Amino acid sequence: MFGTFASIATAIFIEAMPFLVIASLFSALIEVFVSTERLLRWLPKSVPGGLIAGILGGFLIPTCECGVVPIVRRLILKGVPPFIAVAFMLAAPIVNPIVLVSTYIAFRGSATMVVARIAVAAVVALAVALYVRRLAEVVADDPATARYDHGHDHASQTVYEKVRAVFSHAAAEFMYMGRFLVIGCLAAAAFKTLLPEDGMSVFTDNAALSIAGMMLLAILLCVCSEADAFIAASFQTVTAGARLAFITLGPVVDLKLIGMFLATFRKRVVLALVLIPIPLVFVLSWLLEYSGWLSGVMQ
Numbered sequence: 001m002f003g004t005f006a007s008i009a010t011a012i013f014i015e016a017m018p019f020l021v022i023a024s025l026f027s028a029l030i031e032v033f034v035s036t037e038r039l040l041r042w043l044p045k046s047v048p049g050g051l052i053a054g055i056l057g058g059f060l061i062p063t064c065e066c067g068v069v070p071i072v073r074r075l076i077l078k079g080v081p082p083f084i085a086v087a088f089m090l091a092a093p094i095v096n097p098i099v100l101v102s103t104y105i106a107f108r109g110s111a112t113m114v115v116a117r118i119a120v121a122a123v124v125a126l127a128v129a130l131y132v133r134r135l136a137e138v139v140a141d142d143p144a145t146a147r148y149d150h151g152h153d154h155a156s157q158t159v160y161e162k163v164r165a166v167f168s169h170a171a172a173e174f175m176y177m178g179r180f181l182v183i184g185c186l187a188a189a190a191f192k193t194l195l196p197e198d199g200m201s202v203f204t205d206n207a208a209l210s211i212a213g214m215m216l217l218a219i220l221l222c223v224c225s226e227a228d229a230f231i232a233a234s235f236q237t238v239t240a241g242a243r244l245a246f247i248t249l250g251p252v253v254d255l256k257l258i259g260m261f262l263a264t265f266r267k268r269v270v271l272a273l274v275l276i277p278i279p280l281v282f283v284l285s286w287l288l289e290y291s292g293w294l295s296g297v298m299q
Contacts, residue, residue, distance in 0.1 A: 001193060009189035012234055013181065016227035019102040020177055026098065027067045028169035032162050034061065043084065047133070054087030055125050058096030064224045065093040065251045066177050069260040076139050083133035086269075090277070091125035093225040093251035094118070103247065106229035110297050113229075113244065120248040120284045124277045131272050138269050177224040180256070184223035184231045192234065207289050210242035211282055218250035225251035240297035241289025249281045 044050050063071060072089040076082050093099065100114050107113045132138060157165065214235065223231050228250050232243040253274055261270045288294050 005189045005193040008192055008234070009185045012185045012188055012230050015106070016102070016181055016185070016230040019098060019226040020174060020181055020224065022098055022226070024170045024174040024177065025166070026062050027064065027173050028166045030061055030063060030071075031067075031169050032165045043080065047083075050081060050084040051087055051126060051129055054084040054129060055091040055095060055122050057088045058092030058094070058099075061088075061092065062096035062098050063092050064099075064177065064226055065254075065257055066224055067173065068092055069257070069264055073139060073264050081133075082135070082138040083129040086132045086138075086273075087125045087129035090128055090252050090273075091121050094121040094248065099225045099229075099251075102226055103229040106233040107297060108233075112294060112296050113240070116244050116288055116294060117248055120244065120281060120288075121252075123284060124248070124252060124280050127280060128272055128276050131276065132269060135266075135268060137266055140264060140266050177226075180222045180224060181227045184221045184228070187217070187221055188231050188234045207239050207241055207286060210238045211245045211285050211289070214238060214242040214246040215249050215278065215282060218246045219254050221250070222254040222256045223250060239289055240294035241285040243297070244288065244294065245281050245285040248285070249277060252277045252281075 042053075044053050068089050072085045075085045075088075095118055100118070103114050103117055104111065214232070218228070221231070225247075228247050232246040235243060235246075258270075258274060261273050265273070
């Protein structure tokens, strides 16, 4: 049994790790080379344009949920409208090329799952952003907001210093996110090894229970978005809707993110960031499952 457990955990980790390395490197490049002032000049001034830019911003600035919260905090303090920044914060960890390619590979070339993941993420980001737009104050005044902010001024550094900074940031990012990937791989392997097939039938037969269970697992495991598709794809006894819920809720709400939200935003914003995505992801995942739209996703 231990041999099977170790083989499954190792296989999932080996599949996911390259995407974690790439994501860490991209995150470091953004930290060192991307100017927030330049971003401000590029942002559309209209509300619809700002929402679209926020939701699709991950294609230009691919980042994971682990690093996006302090980036968004800095953007808001620099003058970016909070609703645009929040839309970016919720969508970018999913709607970015690294995550979409990893999802496509993890689900063995399923474009359906990729499109569904984008659609659910966009709806969640839009809903929360529209709520935040009504609020006067978003960022907390507490100095504790700086605890997750590792931004530095790299403008005056030489090329050599910037390259060193990139690799330093990338290594730190990989070590931070890697621990959650390991936990996720171990949990997935444990479920597949220790739970009997008849014990999992209740999740297979009940779509709502299956979705709720995978959502809870996403919140607890805190797996980064570049690797979570490989964890989700390994749960082949649950419904496709449940696996979709896992990969759309985790990058938006999990235990580590809730802690970062509490340190960064005001309480009303934190409540919105938690209480709006959870029911939305559940309902949308169930509807896509019930409609049969996910029927082509591998089991």
